[in-house]
Amino acid sequence: MFLTDRKKTKELNFHEVLERRAELEEGEKRRLKMLRQGFEGEQTYDRLWDEVGHEQLLIFRDLWLKVENATLQIDALIVGEDRLIVNEIKNYSGMYQYGNGSWSVNGFQISEDPLAQASRTAGKLIRLKYGGSHPFDVDRKVAFVNPNFNLTIDSDENEKHIVTRSMMKYYMRDIARRHAGPNAAALSNTIRNFIIDDPMATPEVEAGRIRTGLYCGRCGSYKLTLDRYRSHCGSCGHQETIEYQIVKAIVDYALLFPEQPIEKRSVVWLTGNQLNPRRIEFNMNKYCRLVRRGRHSAYVIDTTDITELLKVKGYNSKYEKRKII
Template sequence: MFITDRRKSKELLFYEALEVRCSLTGQEVKRLRALRRGFEGERAYDALWEAAGHDHLLIFRDIWLQVGNAVLQADVLIIDDGQVTVNEIKNYSGLYRLENAVWSVNGYRISEDPVAQVRRTVGKLTHIRSKGGHSFQIDGKVIFINPDFNLTSDSETDDRHIINRTILKPYMADIAAGYASREASDVAETIKSCIIDDPMRVPELDPSRIKPGIRCARCSAVDLSIKRYAVECRQCGHHETTERLVVRAIVDHSNLFPDASMDKKQIRWMLADQVGLRCIEHALTKYCIAIKRGKHAAYTVETHYLEELLAIKQYKSRYEKKPSQI
């Protein structure tokens, strides 16, 4: 079973919020595409596990670990009795070559070495094994999820660490034959004790780049019909309550400026003064954690994911339209 959720990284959330609220540079567009492609590959990998079945396994997805002084990220850790399997997922496409431990695509060298990444994770897991007093084997594979990936390699050693799409299903079926009993659960608990929050820092953002205003949640258009308790997009017809709109602005602010607190003035600025201050104050009080109270109240959020925040705070509005009404 999946122990952890598959979530967008802090960096991907940053660039997606930035894309809606300003013009991206060429480098930012390239980075956003790469992050989205990676996340799509991970989702495709998860779907194959759903088809293969994983009820008798323990699977960590997308976790950060603190192992001694080292910090590492693991796309997937699969635990059954006697073994921990590391899967590093890559959504590469094109003609790749691995020669003399150097990776290249279409003749151009790339900086990443996926096999070295998975070996590093395997090496750090030996420290976790010692820490918990466990006895298990460790295996590591790079999963190339994209069917349009082709690799020519001169290294049989590195090839042993590579699984491409054509053999991925039988590979998963072989792992799924395993079973996680109490021994595997103990290993999972040791790994849990090493999990930390995403430590990556997003680029520092100049606030002047942000274009304040309200935008459609579906198509990002700015041509909206603004009513007292809701807005409706004139381009695509999407309907959104004002409360949800404000919460979306709060989450955008938290993703664009993750190390900063927020106040009513900042959210009002994000919305270009198109939403009343009372509505903003209500949303900040209901959906955020107050870190400073009084005249200069400041807030933070407990999650950077919009739908999760709405669920935690039990969002419900009588002005919300049913899908059949939109």
């Protein structure tokens, strides 16, 4: 079973909000494309597990760990009775070569080394042995999930740490034969003690770049008309409640300016002064936590996952014509 959810990273959420509210620079476009490609690869990996079946396994997804002084990011960690299996997931496509410790694609060398990345992670996880109640081994595989990936590699030793798309289900079925028992459960509990939130900092963005106003959650158009309870998109006809639009603006602000507290005037600014400030304040008191009271009260939100935030805070509108949560 999957023990943790697969969510978009803070950096991916940041770039997607920035794409909706600013003209991206070339470097930002490339970074967003890479982040989306990586997330799509991770979703493909998860779907393959769903097809194979993972009910008898313990699988952490999208995991951040702090082990002594090392911070680890793990795409997937499978917990067995006597071993941990690290899966580094890559969504590469094209003709790749690996030799003498370096990777190249179509003849051009690249800086990323997935094999070294997986090896470093496995090495750090071995440290968990010293605080555990039973021994375990650590295995590693780089999972290339794109069917259009081709690889020429220099040695059998390196190749044994790689699994390509054509072999993914065979690999997963082999793992699925190992049922997780009490030792795996104990080991998974140990791992939970080292889990941390995504620590990656997002880039700073100048407020002057940001396009303010309300936009359609389906097509991204800013051509909206508003009635008392809903927004109506003039481009695709999609409707959203005003409450949802306010929550979306709160989350957008938190992602774009994570180091700044959320104030009513900030959300009013981001919505383009299209909504009543009192209505915004009412919803901020519902969906945020007050951390500073005064003329310019400040708030924070518990999560930038809008679906989770709506669910936790009890979003339920009779004016909603689509299922948001």
